[in-house]
Amino acid sequence: MSIYSLWGALEIGLIFGLVALGVLISFRVLRFPDLTVDGSFPLGGAVAATLIGMGMDPFTATLAAIFAGAVAGMITGWLNVRLKIMDLLASILMMIALYSINLRIMGRPNVPLITEPTVFTLLQPDSIADYVVRPIILLVLVILVKFGLDWYFSTQAGLAMRATGSNPRMARAQGVATGNRILVGMAISNALCALAGALFAQSQGGADISMGIGTIVIGLAAVIVGESILPSRKLAIITLSVVLGAVLYRFFIALALNADFIGLKAQDLNLVTAVLVTIALVIPLLKQRLRAKGN
Secondary structure (H helix, E strand, C coil): CHHHHHHHHHHHHHHHHHHHHHHHHHHEEEECCCCHHHHHHHHHHHHHHHHHHHCHHHHHHHHHHHHHHHHHHHHHHHHHCCCCHHHHHHHHHEEEEHCCCCCHHHCCCCCCCCCCCCHHHHHHHCCCCCHHHHEEEEEEEHHHHHHHHHHHHHCHHHHHHHHHHHHHHHHHHHCCCHHHHHHHHHHHHHHHHHHHHHHHHHHHCCEEEECCHHHHHHHHHHHHHHHHHHCCCCCHHHHHHHHHHHHHHHHHHHHHCCCCCHHHHHHHHHHHHHHHHHHHHHHHHHHHHHHHCCC
């Protein structure tokens, strides 16, 4: 595998590290099976690409994408908390609605950004190649987001959100407004996914209506792989593990698709994903069996 492919895998892995952090909040912290991710990821790309194409500053366009993702997540939470729609069904409804909304935003199936400025081109020094600068910028951003989440979940509001996911009945007994915590958590989760979508669109040269297909699977794969490699109950370690899981996942994908002796092609991506997730799920079971035999 070439150096260019390695840098590319790191770049995409860091972008999906943001998705993994978002999925971690919904699936692990709130225990909310959220499929909105498949819609909020392309939503971020659609908003950012459309606004940049209209001449808006890329940083402002990216902030608008984050806000749009937060609104989408909050609506999913509102459907569940206020209208009492089952969490999984509420997220499916929002995901379906976002497909049409994304098409409305873009006005067509895709919006190219080949000739438009992006956050990467504006921050890129002339002396360094773009395929090196982009992963560095993304690494700094992911580190900031990771530590930001670590800090938030150590605050009273963050602890209330964690209590809401762990034991909502006990949380309510302690005076926690669990409905509001779900709304905020879903907003943060999908804001991170929309941020990832906005950066993905700017990194890949455009937004496409189909760019969100399978995003939730990739996010869950990153969480599962990360937790299998670096198991811990400390949230600071868990946030680190899911980012590492996303990066390792992309490295495994790049290695599998670029290894000529295996014979895999681009259309085998979903197959490779399924195999990797299966392995990640089996590893903890094998560890338990080995420990049981050792005892």
